[in-house]
Amino acid sequence: MTDVMQAPVAPSSRRRWVETLALLARNPMAVASSLVLAALVLVALLGDRITPYNPLAQSIPDRLQAPSAEHWFGTDELGRDVFSRVLDGASVSLQVGFVAVGISLFAGTLIGLVAGYYGRWLDDGLMRFMDVLFAFPAILLAIVVVAVLGPGITNAMIAIGIVYTPIFARIARASVLSVREEVYVRAARSSGARDLRIMARHVLPNIAAPLIVQTSLSLAFAILSEAALSFLGLGVQPPDPSWGRMLSEGRSFIEQAWWMALFPGLAIFVVVLAFNVLGDALRDVLDPRQRSAIAGAATGRARDERGLERDQ
Amino acid sequence: MSVLVVRDLSVAFRTRRGMARVVNGLSYEVDAGQTLAIVGESGSGKSVSALALLGLLPRNVARVSGSAVFDGQELVGLGEEDLRKVRGAGLGMIFQDPMTSLNPVLTIERQIGEALRAHAKVSDKAVRARALELLGEVGIPDAEARLRAYPHQLSGGMRQRVMIAIALAGEPRVLIADEATTALDVTVQAQILELVERVQDEHGMAVVWITHDLGVVAGLADHVLVMYAGRCVEEGSVDVVYEHPAHPYTRGLLGALPVVDDPRPARDRDPLATMPGLPPDPAALPPGCAYYPRCPVRADERCATKVPPLADVADGNGDHRAATFYSLEATS
Numbered sequence: 018m019t020d021v022m023q024a025p026v027a028p029s030s031r032r033r034w035v036e037t038l039a040l041l042a043r044n045p046m047a048v049a050s051s052l053v054l055a056a057l058v059l060v061a062l063l064g065d066r067i068t069p070y071n072p073l074a075q076s077i078p079d080r081l082q083a084p085s086a087e088h089w090f091g092t093d094e095l096g097r098d099v100f101s102r103v104l105d106g107a108s109v110s111l112q113v114g115f116v117a118v119g120i121s122l123f124a125g126t127l128i129g130l131v132a133g134y135y136g137r138w139l140d141d142g143l144m145r146f147m148d149v150l151f152a153f154p155a156i157l158l159a160i161v162v163v164a165v166l167g168p169g170i171t172n173a174m175i176a177i178g179i180v181y182t183p184i185f186a187r188i189a190r191a192s193v194l195s196v197r198e199e200v201y202v203r204a205a206r207s208s209g210a211r212d213l214r215i216m217a218r219h220v221l222p223n224i225a226a227p228l229i230v231q232t233s234l235s236l237a238f239a240i241l242s243e244a245a246l247s248f249l250g251l252g253v254q255p256p257d258p259s260w261g262r263m264l265s266e267g268r269s270f271i272e273q274a275w276w277m278a279l280f281p282g283l284a285i286f287v288v289v290l291a292f293n294v295l296g297d298a299l300r301d302v303l304d305p306r307q308r309s310a311i312a313g314a315a316t317g318r319a320r321d322e323r324g325l326e327r328d329q
Numbered sequence: 330m331s332v333l334v335v336r337d338l339s340v341a342f343r344t345r346r347g348m349a350r351v352v353n354g355l356s357y358e359v360d361a362g363q364t365l366a367i368v369g370e371s372g373s374g375k376s377v378s379a380l381a382l383l384g385l386l387p388r389n390v391a392r393v394s395g396s397a398v399f400d401g402q403e404l405v406g407l408g409e410e411d412l413r414k415v416r417g418a419g420l421g422m423i424f425q426d427p428m429t430s431l432n433p434v435l436t437i438e439r440q441i442g443e444a445l446r447a448h449a450k451v452s453d454k455a456v457r458a459r460a461l462e463l464l465g466e467v468g469i470p471d472a473e474a475r476l477r478a479y480p481h482q483l484s485g486g487m488r489q490r491v492m493i494a495i496a497l498a499g500e501p502r503v504l505i506a507d508e509a510t511t512a513l514d515v516t517v518q519a520q521i522l523e524l525v526e527r528v529q530d531e532h533g534m535a536v537v538w539i540t541h542d543l544g545v546v547a548g549l550a551d552h553v554l555v556m557y558a559g560r561c562v563e564e565g566s567v568d569v570v571y572e573h574p575a576h577p578y579t580r581g582l583l584g585a586l587p588v589v590d591d592p593r594p595a596r597d598r599d600p601l602a603t604m605p606g607l608p609p610d611p612a613a614l615p616p617g618c619a620y621y622p623r624c625p626v627r628a629d630e631r632c633a634t635k636v637p638p639l640a641d642v643a644d645g646n647g648d649h650r651a652a653t654f655y656s657l658e659a660t661s
Contacts, residue, residue: 023383069452109633134617137389153397157446199429199432200424200425200426200428200430200431201386201432201433203424203430203433204422204424204492204495205430205432205443206383206385206416207383207385207416207417207421207422207424208416208417208421208443208444208447208495208496208499208502209413209414209415209417209418209444209447209448209499210413210417210443210444211413211414211447212441212446214446214447218432218435218439219432219443220434222434223432223433223434240588304434305433305434305479305481306433306479307484309481313525
């Protein structure tokens with residue numbers, strides 16, 4: 018092996034994100050989950066314009082009907098169409114997922130980054146504060162926040178965001194602690210880079226993987242937390258539907274009408290699964306080392322398909 | 330005129346067992362265009378002394394004293410922002426392991442760009458042009474494609490060239506190479522040495538070459554400084570020190586070099602000389618000469634109780650100094 022050895026280099030002059038998308042498109046699972054999420058976003062945007070029934074319209078004679086051609090997901094205890102309500106609830110659940118996790122991802126990463134990078138009293142101060150937040154049961158803390166801010170879906174999102182911040186802060190800090198000791202961070206300092214640039218350019222991209230995974234996990238918890246808050250009357254106000262609300266309301270009817278809980282639960286499951294699969298694929302594709310492995314494997318496969326020997 | 334003057338530099342680390350005195354009163358100067366080699370075994374304080382100049386040691390545990398004047402500016406005790414301005418632009422540094430000193434998730438262009446942007450506002454276009462120029466300068470073929478490469482796509486030698494390009498980006502007046510060739514195999518090592526010599530000539534930089542490899546020093550340096558337990562035990566021009574080593578430690582080091590062109594068959598050769606013992610614990614340095622516990626000579630009883638001062642050796646015309654109480658010249 019010599020110095021002049023030619024390493025395979027991505028031949029394209031395409032922009033990085035185009036390349037990232039192209040690699041992502043090679044993973045069928047990632048494509049499937051992107052489609053599911055895209056469909057859900059569409060549903061959320063269109064809202065009650067595409068629902069077969071008015072999601073709020075009650076019809077007592079039709080209550081607790083099992084799924085049928087007329088009511089695909091059945092009806093609830095007030096005769097409302099569960100399918101329509103699931104579609105209508107997508108908007109709230111996705112919003113809660115994105116906004117709440119967005120808040121905790123941003124705040125948590127920032128706090129963890131600063132605490133881990135600077136260490137000492139800043140680390141102690143910030144992380145002890147995070148510990149205090151962490152010590153409260155999540156729902157109790159969310160209730161406190163909502164009690165202060167007032168009930169409503171926006172405040173519920175803020176509350177959930179605050180509740181999940183310490184998790185992100187801890188993960189970020191732990192990763193920063195190892196990354197900041199890397200030689201390339203020292204090398205960056207020795208070339209005169211400012212702390213902010215080092216954090217943004219050198220540390221942040223190297224701690225992204227665990228944060229991406231945690232983000233996809235937290236989306237699920239955020240949707241469920243919204244359910245709990247709404248159940249307590251602190252989130253979505255009745256009669257507006259949200260998956261979490263429907264799930265917890267359906268619980269009391271589980272023996273007479275399993276469909277009331279099953280379908281919103283299924284919706285949450287699908288979203289969470291899609292986020293997890295996409296998160297995993299994204300993590301692989303965003304890591305340059307994995308990236309060339311993926312690209313390399315694909316080229317190898319393509320060559321095999323053309324009937325050429327792989328060892329050539 | 331010396332571009333870097335280090336006087337009585339000391340570094341101590343706070344440890345649980347007390348202060349670990351890692352560098353003890355190190356002094357040297359380097360002129361523009363000159364190469365100073367600092368040699369010594371692992372733990373002799375070579376790297377720490379270099380990191381101390383740039384203020385890269387953790388401030389809460391390292392205590393740096395003495396003086397290091399770069400271009401008329403005192404570096405010891407300088408504020409973080411002023412130090413940052415010196416880093417890269419005044420004193421550039423190359424690290425030992427090119428596998429870990431490049432950020433794995435950034436392209437080469439980005440990493441060179443970071444170094445360029447550290448000291449001036451530069452447009453993307455200018456970064457690109459300058460990065461290409463730098464890669465060309467450090468002898469990387471097909472620079473256009475390499476700019477888009479990630480570190481793992483390059484070989485070790487190539488990465489070290491990139492590191493040198495990054496160090497050159499700030500146009501430093503002093504380049505500190507901390508074991509810059511240690512992690513590379515010998516042929517690549519030779520190429521890197523040659524490269525550093527070339528850019529040194531072109532830019533008129535001073536180079537401080539930190540290494541434990543005496544072979545590297547011989548071909549490269551003007552001046553050599555041998556460190557042991559954080560002290561300079563011998564210094565002088567390379568020729569004089571190699572021809573007439575005055576300190577038993579230097580002799581031990583030189584004696585431990587394998588003789589490559591020994592004509593005798595392997596079984597008849599003398600076994601490779603080694604140096605018994607280990608360097609002293611920096612938290613518990615011996616009272617006298619730090620080398621005394623391992624010293625095969627021990628020709629003077631003061632060695633056990635007093636630290637021998639660095640003094641001129643008779644043969645060096647004032648350019649050869651050693652920290653001994655006696656001269657070994659008579660015995661060689």
